[in-house]
Amino acid sequence: MKRLQVLGLAVTVALLAAGSAHAAGDKANGRSLVYTCAGCHGVPGYENVYPTYHVPRIAGQNEQYIISALHEYKSGDRKHPTMGAQAQSMSDQEIEDIAAYLSSITKK
Numbered sequence: 001m002k003r004l005q006v007l008g009l010a011v012t013v014a015l016l017a018a019g020s021a022h023a024a025g026d027k028a029n030g031r032s033l034v035y036t037c038a039g040c041h042g043v044p045g046y047e048n049v050y051p052t053y054h055v056p057r058i059a060g061q062n063e064q065y066i067i068s069a070l071h072e073y074k075s076g077d078r079k080h081p082t083m084g085a086q087a088q089s090m091s092d093q094e095i096e097d098i099a100a101y102l103s104s105i106t107k108k
Helices: 002-020 027-033 035-041 063-075 081-088 092-104
Strands: none
Touching (some): 027 035, 027 092, 035 081, 063 081, 063 092
16 A cells, blocks of 8 residues: 555656646747737737737736647637637747747836
8 A cells, every 4th residue: 555655656746747847948939939929919009809808918928827828729728719820820849939038028
């Protein structure tokens, strides 16, 4: 029984370590990829036409939040036609790179 508990603990630790490790984003590549993002997210006061809502500024946003949001758009868990299409065209590394770059920008 004790061996089973130790084995379970070892597996849990290994899974947690693997889940928290991820490739570091390349800010330089991210900077080259965000040109399409700026068309909506870089315009002060811009609102989406339908459904109508304020488009958030993403420069300076938390890196992990950007990664999570883009993965949710990519999987369809988060719904927005434009964002879903954009995210589906991105690789996991491109998402990491974009997040690394955007999170490095100082908010104004």
